[in-house]
Amino acid sequence: MNFTKSINQFDRARKSLPGGVNSPARAFKSVGGNPVFITRAKGAKMWDIDGNEYIDYVSSWGPMIVGHADERVIKAITEAAQRGTSYGAPTVGETDMAEQIKKMKPSMDIVRMVNSGTEACMSALRLARGYTGRNKFIKFEGCYHGHADSFLIKAGSGALTLGLPDSPGVTQGTAQDTLTARYNDLEGVAKLFEKHGDDIAAIILEPVVGNMGVVIPDKEFLDGLRGLTQKYGTLLIFDEVMTGFRLAKGGAQEHFGITPDITCLGKIIGGGLPVGAYGGPKEIMEKLAPAGPIYQAGTLSGNPLAMAAGLATLKIIDETPGFHKNLEEKSARLEKGFRDNLQQTGHKGVVNRVGSMITLFFTKLNTVKSFDDANQSDTGKFGRYFKAMLEQGIYLPPSQFEAAFIPACITDEEIDKTVEASLKAMEELKS
Numbered sequence: 001m002n003f004t005k006s007i008n009q010f011d012r013a014r015k016s017l018p019g020g021v022n023s024p025a026r027a028f029k030s031v032g033g034n035p036v037f038i039t040r041a042k043g044a045k046m047w048d049i050d051g052n053e054y055i056d057y058v059s060s061w062g063p064m065i066v067g068h069a070d071e072r073v074i075k076a077i078t079e080a081a082q083r084g085t086s087y088g089a090p091t092v093g094e095t096d097m098a099e100q101i102k103k104m105k106p107s108m109d110i111v112r113m114v115n116s117g118t119e120a121c122m123s124a125l126r127l128a129r130g131y132t133g134r135n136k137f138i139k140f141e142g143c144y145h146g147h148a149d150s151f152l153i154k155a156g157s158g159a160l161t162l163g164l165p166d167s168p169g170v171t172q173g174t175a176q177d178t179l180t181a182r183y184n185d186l187e188g189v190a191k192l193f194e195k196h197g198d199d200i201a202a203i204i205l206e207p208v209v210g211n212m213g214v215v216i217p218d219k220e221f222l223d224g225l226r227g228l229t230q231k232y233g234t235l236l237i238f239d240e241v242m243t244g245f246r247l248a249k250g251g252a253q254e255h256f257g258i259t260p261d262i263t264c265l266g267k268i269i270g271g272g273l274p275v276g277a278y279g280g281p282k283e284i285m286e287k288l289a290p291a292g293p294i295y296q297a298g299t300l301s302g303n304p305l306a307m308a309a310g311l312a313t314l315k316i317i318d319e320t321p322g323f324h325k326n327l328e329e330k331s332a333r334l335e336k337g338f339r340d341n342l343q344q345t346g347h348k349g350v351v352n353r354v355g356s357m358i359t360l361f362f363t364k365l366n367t368v369k370s371f372d373d374a375n376q377s378d379t380g381k382f383g384r385y386f387k388a389m390l391e392q393g394i395y396l397p398p399s400q401f402e403a404a405f406i407p408a409c410i411t412d413e414e415i416d417k418t419v420e421a422s423l424k425a426m427e428e429l430k431s
């Protein structure tokens with residue numbers, strides 16, 4: 001493959017953008033090499049400016065669950081744009097969106113729309129603090145909840161990939177209210193409660209982690225967190241920015257049968273436009289201004305284009321018969337392929353998958369259940385594998401610590417092609 005144009009454009013971009021990108025995870029820094037510049041995408045495929053074609057497993061990091069440039073979504077955006085792009089006044093589309101969310105996730109009785117997953121999580125934390133009158137909260141090592149100060153302590157995603165889980169610029173005052181625990185370690189959480197119980201406003205977590213690679217919770221862990229939070233009057237916040245609508249119509253909370261107090265959403269809910277949301281029962285949500293005293297606002301919140309794109313996407317998920325069953329079958333096919341690849345080539349690895357979220361860890365461990373586990377992966381090997389896949393037209397997330405996403409529109413042929421490329425990549429790794 002020829003990447004000349006992308007290489008030239010990256011040189012150009014680095015003169016005007018920090019590191020040449022507007023979000024760190026795009027830069028290919030941890031896998032070594034030059035990011036490719038995309039010009040067009042359709043269905044499960046993307047094309048770069050050199051004309052190379054890829055099967056895309058990044059899905060814009062989650063939003064594109066129905067595939068790129070779906071005609072129904074494009075139509076909704078186009079029609080909305082013709083009526084104007086923003087008014088700063090209420091629109092019916094916002095209520096339609098809230099009702100659609102509530103239909104799919106009954107725990108979200110009242111919903112506030114925002115512009116990103118970051119905003120959803122930071123606002124949910126403020127709400128939890130305001131509601132409980134407490135300062136501290138618990139997050140888990142390797143989980144990512146956006147880039148607000150309080151969350152950049154042992155953070156996952158790009159922060160983990162670049163070796164920056166604790167960002168400079170976060171004050172000690174802020175950091176001291178962030179308590180961290182190990183994922184799947186209920187005892188560790190219980191100890192934090194013994195020590196700080198009366199001052200813990202919330203636990204926030206990814207109910208299935210995508211941001212240290214896919215890490216799956218034990219059911220007892222999630223049940224235990226629900227029990228502890230109830231005992232101590234602490235709010236349980238499910239950050240379903242990645243898992244919402246993806247693991248089931250109702251997200252991870254439906255998949256595991258656990259009802260959180262507050263849910264954060266993003267990614268899919270915007271259908272490829274910038275959207276986030278958070279919600280929960282009336283008793284908590286009506287503490288938000290203007291119903292209550294806790295302040296949170298947004299000039300473009302509930303933007304008409306974003307509501308149109310998001311609502312069209314949610315309706316496809318909600319109204320397509322067997323939407324998640326299809327995703328599960330396609331994803332299981334890919335998982336089996338990766339496992340066969342490992343076995344055939346003798347590489348050591350762990351494949352973690354829930355629904356259409358999947359990570360292949362190159363590791364000597366038998367299971368990956370926490371940040372410490374994920375961190376033992378051979379990232380150099382992953383980088384070489386990533387490049388060998390890219391060269392064969394398979395666009396994986398450029399990091400060992402990210403989930404790959406399977407879009408609903410992908411064909412069995414595309415998955416089989418991916419598995420064949422993966423086998424070849426693994427064989428090359430041995431030489």
Ligand SMILES: *Cc1c(COP(=O)(O)O)cnc(C)c1O
Pocket residue numbers: 115116117118119121144145146147206210211239240241242266267276
């Ligand atoms: C992506 C992500 C966020 C941040 O969302 P942005 O829209 O990038 O701000 C928060 N939490 C989780 C679980 C995510 O995957």
